[in-house]
Amino acid sequence: MHYPGRKLPFEIQIGDVGEPAPAYVSSISQGTIEIRGTSAADLSAADLAFSDRGSRLDLNEELTEKMIQLALAGVAFAYNHREYWSPVSLMCEWQEEGKFNHSFYEIRWHAPDHWLMTTIPAPVAGIRGWKPKAKP
Secondary structure, X not given: OOOOOOOOOOOEEEOOOOOOOOOEEEEXXXXXXXXXXXXXXXXXXXXXXXXXXXXXXXXXXXXXXXXXXXXXXXXXXXXXXXXXXXXXXXXXXXXXXXXXXXOEEEXXXXXXXXXEEEEEOOOOOOHHHOOOOOOO
């Protein structure tokens, strides 16, 4: 991902090899926000379901609200290059649209038991040539 509008370098936190990952959104599918990591069990399963009937993920207001609540609670978001709307992609899209004006955490792996978290700040007009998206 390119992260236009964000000032580099980003703040990175690296877990020790074998250290369990913090709670993170691993994927979004069939009306469910899938959470993994050490404190995933603390999150209510009922709160992680959303209605996905006829709505694109990036336009689903219920999903947007739940994902933003998770971000504000410090839950990280995974990037998956095989998904068009991976959790990180959605969060970046909502930042760029002005729906979410805070930073959030992206989580990635160097190896199956070695993760790192990057703080993705909200974009700022003019940095790295970024302009806010026009509102419809």
